[in-house]
Amino acid sequence: MAKQKTGYFCTECGGQTSKWAGQCPHCNEWNCLQEGMVDTSGPSKYSSWAGESTPAIDLNLVEGEDVARSPSGVDELDRVLGGGIVRGAVILIGGDPGIGKSTLLLQALASISRHDMALYASGEESQQQIKLRADRMGVGDCQIKLVAETQIERVLQQVEQYKPRVAVLDSIQTMFSSKYESAPGSVTQVRECTAELTRYAKSRGTTFFLVGHVTKEGNLAGPRVLEHIVDTVLYFEGEPGSSYRMLRAIKNRFGAVNELGVFAMTETGLSGVSNPSSMFLTQHDVPVSGCSVCSSLEGNRPFMVEVQALVEDTTSPSPRRYASGFDLNRLQMLIAVLNKHAPTQSFEQNVYLKVVGGVRLTEPASDLAALLSVHSSFRNRPLPTGLVLAGEVGLAGEIRAIPDVETRLREAAKLGFKLAIVPAANKLAKPVPGIDVRHVARLDKALDLVSELG
Template sequence: MVKKKTSFVCQSCGYESAKWMGKCPGCGEWNKMVEEVEIVKSARRGAFTHSDAASGTSVRQKAEPITKVKASQEPRIKTDLRELNRALGGGIVPGSLVLIGGDPGIGKSTLLLQVSSQLAGKEQKVLYISGEESVKQTKLRADRLGVASDLLYVFSETDMDFIQQGIDEVQPDLVIIDSIQTVFQSEVTSAPGSVSQVRECTATLMRIAKTRGIAIFIVGHVTKEGAIAGPRLLEHMVDTVLYFEGERHHTYRILRAVKNRFGSTNEMGIFEMKEGGLEEVENPSEIFLEERSQGAAGSTVVASMEGTRPVLVEIQALISPTSFGNPRRMATGIDHNRVPLLMAVLEKRVGLLLQNQDAYLKVAGGVKLDEPAIDLAVAVSIASSFRDKPTRQTDCIIGEVGLTGEVRRVSRIEQRVQEAVKLGFERVILPANNLGGWTAPKGVEIIGVSTVSEALRHALGG
């Protein structure tokens, strides 16, 4: 039996209401409630079922003790891009649903087309479904990237029913949907890209992936704030969420995993955009430090952990007297709320008069850092620019700063130090509580500090 249901759905968060409201109670956005008519199919209640891939029928599952459940390590499909394998936790898992989001023109389609070509070259059948470009446009992009294989099928379609028929005909090992906001279910009357359409289409793709063991990549548009457009439920439904970051005017791209059911979160892969497509960067620390100025005040290097990988990046600070009543605090690549916090610590605990100074901070290379281990390097950069005293070129500074001016321990200190030694750094300033339990590599001086004042004495000579 089929019955119709009319409701008002918020296009930002998916909140449903029986009547229209100007302000959404779920997310607080104004004028986001849109009337949608859904067709709800009646389902038998009281039994948890799943679809049988072989027969297409529903089979009832029974509860069983977890000790009797047989589990094995998920098989992985390796691509030629090791940075992508790293972000995915070791490779593509068959039957997984992966969401890739990023700004327009950042390179999402280019990356997926390259991956399709690589897997097709390994006797994997790939179906590339584009809802934004025609087959000829996809072919032109493939020619530019040098992609050509008889096992790579292209399909331009937005109707979910026809997409399922195409998957049935090709029987691929990998399916790519570009993008989920253009696909629609004919049974749902709302427009493509709405909350209901995105939810229903993703649920259909998830059933296909799980029942048939097909890995599916779906591309998601992002909002101006950088979040995936559509309901937040979309990120909860998929197995892995990858964000493709970077500035369109720079060549480097960062693929960051923010959710992964098959691996570590916050893993990061770095690529460089060239004429022939994306090329992976094997040593990102060297790339981020290659243009560092010699003897410039306000520049420090920190070893930050991105997932399981240590990356050395340069933090730059510029402190100048303000010409306004309220000094400006601007930060790029760092949480802007931490800048005034660290400046308050320097003023209160160290005695630097920063209340009448403008502060501009930046992480060189376009990478974003969000871990507390960068606090000490940020504080030293600010003090270096304020005093106009440069730090040593061979210094690497690591540590978290507390509100009382203490330097607190950080995790994985041995990996951070080894990365610094590999790139030729001769001295590492780190928390005193991190000195025990590991052996420092040869050729590097380890300095343990307990307070910010002590760190500034070693880094700036006073």
């Protein structure tokens, strides 16, 4: 066998270079080049997604068609995917070990196998181990084809033989191609195996779910080009020890990327949570300082999230800032805005911020709730009971407009909230029944209103 040529591949962009360097010449990232084997073989038999090359055609001559979707049998998964599974899609799902990736996909395959062919290929578990897990979940009698294999060519042979509508590969880091001498999980193997599966999916119409490992930093393991090749990237989130899981789409070619699915881990697997606001709110016997409720919006679903802050004096010359479920740099910026535009000088205090329930708040509408929680803890004065907050805070102290205010307020009123503070730019044409809405234009006015109502 001829010796394969060695090259270096960027884990961020997938670029190739013949020599090692500290910086990738393609994307300029540092310390991201890894050694691998260069492919010198001919093209795959699935090298064309459509089977044969086709000539170019004018865009206005292409006949458009709606993307057909089929249900997975798991409502929360369908929500995140944009309504269901698209034929020929390649979906990558990542998350921490033991968070429920394999459990979720086994549940989905069990439902799909009732009316379509489904295949589960595992490079980490034997067929007996998968059967034990299926029995524990109560789906051990379903007609899923099980394959315990790590070579991608043999997996595709099984897929070609049974022609499943949906196939799961658990995990992509354990798969390898016999055309390359590098070890499973290397940059070359992960990239080429994913590309081979994608070519097959586009030419045959099979939908693939790929389970991806994560690094200790929480990023998907392997080259960054892996996320560019696939159609959809899903990520499982959840706090250690908590029974709740959040499934978030960070890339989706067939739907929105801001949808959030909420699950609860039970003895029989993952069950969808229809009212996620109930898991993010804490019932306090007495009013507590440093606690506020934010009206967050993930896709088309509004839910209420409790934000807690703790401000304490410190003798250290460098006060500590800590955030859980909230971006730390964003918290530091908001504290600077609070010190500048409000009578709150927290330069010599430690500030801790936590989002209850393990959810991560990323939208700017949570700025106001975070700031008022910090201010409440600093003053040691609870916020008014039944108050919900939503608003983006600018560096000049202004409260900026946010989308879908009426949707947020209707959900808050349904949960029993009686008072809401929203940006002045979001004045509604008609009031929302059951909730008193106050509009503010600046941060200092919001603080004065809270003091007046409290």
